[in-house]
Amino acid sequence: MRIDTYAYSNRWRQVHPGEKGLFALFGLTASLLSKSPLLPFGIAAVMAATTILGAGIPWREYLRLALFPTLFLLWSCLALAVSFSGGEFYLVNIPALKATISLSRQGIGQAELALARSLGATLSLLFLALTTPMTEITGLLRSLGTPKLLIELMTIAYRQIFVFLEIAGQIRAAQEARLGYASVRIAMKSLAGLTGNILLRSLSRARQNHHGLLARGYDSELLFLSPRHTWSLRNLIAAVTIGTTLNVLALVIRP
Amino acid sequence: MTPSIIELQEVSFTYPGDIVALNTFSATFARGRRTAVLGRNGSGKTTLFSLLNGLQRPQKGAVLFGGEPIRYDRQGLLKLRQSVGMVFQDPDSQLFSACIYEDISFGPFNIGLPEAEVRTRVETALQQMRLTGLENRPTHSLSFGQKKRACIAGVLAMHPQVLVLDEPFAGLDPVMTAEFMTILDELHQGGTSLIIATHDLDLAYAWADDVIILQDGRLLAQGEALKLLVQPLVHAELGAAPIVAELSSALTLTGTGVYDKWYQPRTGAELVRAVLNQNRQENEQ
Numbered sequence: 001m002r003i004d005t006y007a008y009s010n011r012w013r014q015v016h017p018g019e020k021g022l023f024a025l026f027g028l029t030a031s032l033l034s035k036s037p038l039l040p041f042g043i044a045a046v047m048a049a050t051t052i053l054g055a056g057i058p059w060r061e062y063l064r065l066a067l068f069p070t071l072f073l074l075w076s077c078l079a080l081a082v083s084f085s086g087g088e089f090y091l092v093n094i095p096a097l098k099a100t101i102s103l104s105r106q107g108i109g110q111a112e113l114a115l116a117r118s119l120g121a122t123l124s125l126l127f128l129a130l131t132t133p134m135t136e137i138t139g140l141l142r143s144l145g146t147p148k149l150l151i152e153l154m155t156i157a158y159r160q161i162f163v164f165l166e167i168a169g170q171i172r173a174a175q176e177a178r179l180g181y182a183s184v185r186i187a188m189k190s191l192a193g194l195t196g197n198i199l200l201r202s203l204s205r206a207r208q209n210h211h212g213l214l215a216r217g218y219d220s221e222l223l224f225l226s227p228r229h230t231w232s233l234r235n236l237i238a239a240v241t242i243g244t245t246l247n248v249l250a251l252v253i254r255p
Numbered sequence: 256m257t258p259s260i261i262e263l264q265e266v267s268f269t270y271p272g273d274i275v276a277l278n279t280f281s282a283t284f285a286r287g288r289r290t291a292v293l294g295r296n297g298s299g300k301t302t303l304f305s306l307l308n309g310l311q312r313p314q315k316g317a318v319l320f321g322g323e324p325i326r327y328d329r330q331g332l333l334k335l336r337q338s339v340g341m342v343f344q345d346p347d348s349q350l351f352s353a354c355i356y357e358d359i360s361f362g363p364f365n366i367g368l369p370e371a372e373v374r375t376r377v378e379t380a381l382q383q384m385r386l387t388g389l390e391n392r393p394t395h396s397l398s399f400g401q402k403k404r405a406c407i408a409g410v411l412a413m414h415p416q417v418l419v420l421d422e423p424f425a426g427l428d429p430v431m432t433a434e435f436m437t438i439l440d441e442l443h444q445g446g447t448s449l450i451i452a453t454h455d456l457d458l459a460y461a462w463a464d465d466v467i468i469l470q471d472g473r474l475l476a477q478g479e480a481l482k483l484l485v486q487p488l489v490h491a492e493l494g495a496a497p498i499v500a501e502l503s504s505a506l507t508l509t510g511t512g513v514y515d516k517w518y519q520p521r522t523g524a525e526l527v528r529a530v531l532n533q534n535r536q537e538n539e540q
Contacts, residue, residue, distance in 0.1 A: 008391075008392065133353075133354075133393065134353065135352065135357065135393070155351065155352050155357070156351055159350065159351060159352055159353045162393075162394075162395035163395075166395075205348065208343070209348055209351065211305070211310050211348070212351070214310055215336060215340075215341040215343075215349075216336065216340075216341075216361055216409065216410065216413065217332075217333050217336045217362060217365035217366060217413070218361075218365060219329065219333070219365065222351070222361070223364040223365055224352065224357040224358070224360045224364055225356070225357065225360040225364060225373055225374065225377070226354070226357055227356040227357075227390060227391070
């Protein structure tokens, strides 16, 4: 939800979503194409710098948001580095299983590259998520010819998330006001009630929404227009130049 | 008598499980007038409203729009829904997008208007509902009143002849209500027929030209607001009478005549003015 707030309030809010999308996409492809771990780490740094210095996202918040996926990546890459079949760096010997755990040079290299690529890609997407509201990303995907059904689902699902959070919050507050979370036992029961209630509410909500759409002439296709944004030549040139350079570097640099 | 815009002829509607919502119900909504629909909870107001816009189809009887029976095929419904705009009580059941610009463009786009025309209409509707500057904010960060205005903008952009509003003032603060009334009056002056459902008798008395009162799915009474809302029959069914009307008649009984041949105070402010006027006239004599 914090991401959503920043997407609407950052310094680059009015920048054309296409320009931001292009920049993020270039960062993403360059990270994935790169064969040396150095470049994706560089891209990650560039993306972090743009998001913090350019779009004006507070660095503490940014670190918090970036930390979770980064830790996840670190743990997953650790598994890549570890080998059971005898690597150069000996770690543990388990005689009962007749196995040795070690690190291999090749494994470490692989892990490093995977980590770098994923981090660069993740931070590229985080840049887009923090600077561009969901409705504009949807609009962008729509103008790129994404299937209509997908766009309709994204539009409605995104709106409904907030409607449901509000409903869930209200039910929870009502339960709490009557000591519904006083003990673990009662809390479990209350939570079950909450979940059941949400299901019922979502069914009736769906019917109401359908009526709401029908009342305005809905005919099996969700037609609407997105607000217009103006392209800025300067931003476009910057995004393309930086993006192309990164991609060329990704193809050129050999490990 | 002004010609009717929507007419219901002996309409019956029963929900599954033998829940009778409307029972041989007949009523007429006059063109260009402000009509308030009153009735206790469960008297059939919501069902009545969903019939006006073709969301439900009467099981018996007929609904006429502009003197013609409604056609329930695709084209007929599209035409009806363009002419009769419906604003729901809960804004969350109407706003489908997190961007109100997208939401407002939905109705006019469905009519099949070209993109340029839709954009002009969206801009006009945003201005009309005093929403300019909010179109870049996500729907979930708007206040209840703002969401409500967005819903109305989405319907106004379709240029309906009739605007049907279910409890438009419920949940609004007095300032918002007054602002909202001004907007409705502007629309009324522009020739739009307005139909609202409300539980607020004082508001109906102050605002409406006509009232339609339901009782258990039947028509209890229909007529001019000022005449009908003071009748004992209505008082008995709805459990209250407009306070201005009650005060006015009490004042008349105590010798302060606030009624005139052509003038009848409709709001508290008007009543106060009438009393002060009366007082001054007596002092002058």
